[in-house]
Amino acid sequence: MAKVKPVDAMPALVERLLAELGEDPSREGLRSTPARVTRALRELTDGYDTDVAEIFAGAVFDQDYDEMVLVRDIPFYSLCEHHMLPFFGACHVGYLPKGRVVGLSKIPRLVEAFAHRLQLQERMTKEVAEALSDAVEPRGVGVVVEARHLCMEMRGVQKTGGQLITSCMLGTFRRDARTRAEFLELVRRA
């Protein structure tokens, strides 16, 4: 039997939302907006459909390299789960291999898989660290995320700017102050 694609309920919801905001959804400029908003939201939340194991499949290699590996300044864009407004910035991911390394292009994909969901920055930071740790089984992992939150910057009387910085340290990055210091030093180096 052919699989029937269910009708997407989102465009009608967006149209309702536009009317609730006091807009006329039928006016020229808004006519395609429900479909566009739907496509945008689906794209920005497509991380729910990403299988993290699939990202790493065939990309973890045996390698006799035991120095720190760092991927810095990975740009990311996410939506906060409290307001569904963007938070965005840079993610820095480091790990200390234990006989295995991962293809470097996989780390930005991992970040995107977790960023493209409704998120809390703190949770995203931890999820990236734990997923990398599970996949590569390194000696340790460090993740630092620096981000601006538009729900803080655009709303209310307290227009607080600035960045929120979160970090998650696992294994040697947690236990060994020198490893952690080396990682943070590499992250900070402009």
Ligand SMILES: [Zn+2]
């Ligand atoms: Zn928020």
